[in-house]
């Protein structure tokens with residue numbers, strides 16, 4: 001169970017790691033300051049990585065508006081469901097909007113099946 005996390009949280013983690021990757025790349029570039037070309041390449045890669053993370057953050061914002069807001073039945077905090085099954089952001093309680101799946105074991109593959117139907 002613990003290996004699953006809410007989709008929005010997963011994407012947020014991805015965006016955050018891109019920011020770190022960008023800074024590390026730029027930091028590595030400093031070691032190549034003897035070569036303007038190499039340093040520029042690292043700087044550009046770093047900036048691109050940070051720009052990409054900004055784009056991902058914008059994407060999260062758009063996903064959040066599409067996600068369904070619910071009150072988690074387990075911890076009674078507001079959370080968001082993305083797709084057919086998702087997980088509570090606070091307590092990792094599996095949540096579903098599909099009555100057919102209620103009570104079934106949490107399985108991320110339900111999302112893929114739902115996508116194939118569309």
Ligand SMILES: [Zn+2]
Pocket residue numbers: 072073074075076077079088089090091092093
């Ligand atoms: Zn919860």
